Amino acid sequence: MTETRxxxxxxxLTDSAPVLHAAAAGLFARHGxxxxxxxxxxxxxxxxKLAYGxxxxxxxxxxxxxAAAAGLxGVPARIVVPMGLTLGGNTLVGTHAVAEALGAGDxxxxxxxxxxxRFVAWVRAQPAPPRFAVVHAWSTHALLLxxxxxxxxxxxxxxxxxxxxxxxxxxxxxxxxxxxxxCAGAPWGDAAEAxxxxxxxxxxxxxxxxxxxxxxxxxxxxxxxxxGAVTGLLRALLAAGRACAAPEQAPALADLLAxxxxxxxxxxLLAALPGGAGRERIEFHAGAAWYPWRSHARWFLAQxxxxxxxxxxxxxxxxxxxxxxPALLAPAAAAEGLDWPEADAxxxxxxxxxxxxxxRPNPLPMGADRFCDGANFT
Amino acid sequence: MKLLLADNxxxxxxxxxxxxxxxxxxxxxxxxxxxxxADAVAAHAPDVIxxxxxxxxxxxxxGVRQLTARDPRPVVLFVDEDDPAFMEEAIxxxxxxxxxxxxxxxxxxxxxxxxxxxxxxxxxxQDALARSQRELxxxxxxxxxxxxxMRERRLSEPQAHRWxxxxxxxxxxxxxxxxxxxxLGQDKDPGGPTP
Numbered sequence: 001m002t003e004t005r006x007x008x009x010x011x012x013l014t015d016s017a018p019v020l021h022a023a024a025a026g027l028f029a030r031h032g033x034x035x036x037x038x039x040x041x042x043x044x045x046x047x048x049k050l051a052y053g054x055x056x057x058x059x060x061x062x063x064x065x066x067a068a069a070a071g072l073x074g075v076p077a078r079i080v081v082p083m084g085l086t087l088g089g090n091t092l093v094g095t096h097a098v099a100e101a102l103g104a105g106d107x108x109x110x111x112x113x114x115x116x117x118r119f120v121a122w123v124r125a126q127p128a129p130p131r132f133a134v135v136h137a138w139s140t141h142a143l144l145l146x147x148x149x150x151x152x153x154x155x156x157x158x159x160x161x162x163x164x165x166x167x168x169x170x171x172x173x174x175x176x177x178x179x180x181x182x183c184a185g186a187p188w189g190d191a192a193e194a195x196x197x198x199x200x201x202x203x204x205x206x207x208x209x210x211x212x213x214x215x216x217x218x219x220x221x222x223x224x225x226x227x228g229a230v231t232g233l234l235r236a237l238l239a240a241g242r243a244c245a246a247p248e249q250a251p252a253l254a255d256l257l258a259x260x261x262x263x264x265x266x267x268x269l270l271a272a273l274p275g276g277a278g279r280e281r282i283e284f285h286a287g288a289a290w291y292p293w294r295s296h297a298r299w300f301l302a303q304x305x306x307x308x309x310x311x312x313x314x315x316x317x318x319x320x321x322x323x324x325x326p327a328l329l330a331p332a333a334a335a336e337g338l339d340w341p342e343a344d345a346x347x348x349x350x351x352x353x354x355x356x357x358x359x360r361p362n363p364l365p366m367g368a369d370r371f372c373d374g375a376n377f378t
Numbered sequence: 379m380k381l382l383l384a385d386n387x388x389x390x391x392x393x394x395x396x397x398x399x400x401x402x403x404x405x406x407x408x409x410x411x412x413x414x415x416a417d418a419v420a421a422h423a424p425d426v427i428x429x430x431x432x433x434x435x436x437x438x439x440x441g442v443r444q445l446t447a448r449d450p451r452p453v454v455l456f457v458d459e460d461d462p463a464f465m466e467e468a469i470x471x472x473x474x475x476x477x478x479x480x481x482x483x484x485x486x487x488x489x490x491x492x493x494x495x496x497x498x499x500x501x502x503x504q505d506a507l508a509r510s511q512r513e514l515x516x517x518x519x520x521x522x523x524x525x526x527x528m529r530e531r532r533l534s535e536p537q538a539h540r541w542x543x544x545x546x547x548x549x550x551x552x553x554x555x556x557x558x559x560x561x562l563g564q565d566k567d568p569g570g571p572t573p
Contacts, residue, residue, distance in 0.1 A: 041432055052469050074457030075462075136440060166438075
């Protein structure tokens, strides 16, 4: 079999594990893919390189993929999302002073909404809006932080000075007192606790249960020209996601992440992996983590619109359908023997515990998808 | 016009700043790698920002207008809609550009062209350096592997060379790769007929 070379972009984060595992375990090669991994220093690089054909595929923030396709970074980028990669995995971290103000030890047990109300009261008592970091404006982190703050009665534009700091630098910024908190992906929340820079206040799944986190994004012209390679790539990543979900795989994944230059203590790398001891853990497979739900895309677009970031002319439902492409995944999912959902959207929120999703040939077991304010999004 | 140059490579930054200094209408501010990009933009209020794509804090310029609703100064990624080939060239060379106005100043393109050309030349020099280092390393490995074969298997130099060549052909590998494997001692049984 001749191999197709595929340029895949990723950042140094725990949720890049499926791509690293697929490369190390030979899953790409098994499906005719010769991976050329490109570890990028910024999300902007990923977006630019996908848009201008310097990457074929990338681990991506769903809101950034949608923002780029909507034209928020200039010319609308031709990017498609054929697959979800992970659910959950981010943490909200505060300085010790913030944790104390929220009730220190009790804060960790507090309901997320009650914590949001206390947090809003505390930030409003400060002389100026405190600086709080996210990793990108159009990130799951920024949107979930704003959702949580607003659910607690806050105004994210007035109550906080939101700054963007690269994930690898948030712990240092917190320790140096340049920010009072951050929302970032693993391993940085656990790393901040490990070095004493701050406390994990909340896992992002407490804001939205099993929320979509990273997705796979493809350059649309490349995907259109290489349908066989797309299926091979997706098969490799479906198999990798399943492997990464097994707790016994975690030590090997931590080795791979360290080898890729994720510069965090081993305990912090293991914390967010399956079977880890962290407050928030990443789901790589279960609960149809791999399915590119159009309802997820609509929720992200609804949040961009809520904050006035999406131009009025953009038809959100049409954009969600244009970017999120379950049809690209269907052949790969069938080949991997996965049960396939009967609809490409689902009601989001409303499940406080496990539930069952209609799928063929067998229904899919799903996890809780509760929003911290109990909202239903349809 | 004020230009903020955030290039993590000091030699390249010096060269580009020198080039741009020829333009009397341009004030160039050079940013060191440790100063956060967003802070520098707030402090210097540049019209144009040239950013080395190796900088991780480039993300801090994205969506600034949206995130900091109280700061009306919009920072927008420069995109030449009519010239996607130029955009591709710039990204390939590793340089991106932002405007701190709604629209790019009309005379900005020659500046970007100069930056892209310089970044490309630098990249080609880096590639050539990496290539020559690799070639040198290959040469060293082959020489050492031949010495090993000559010593342990009592081959002449041409015989050792032919042995490596044949192994490379049989495995579909480069001669240097065969040599490295041999030197690593991973080849417990080198096999193959002794010439």
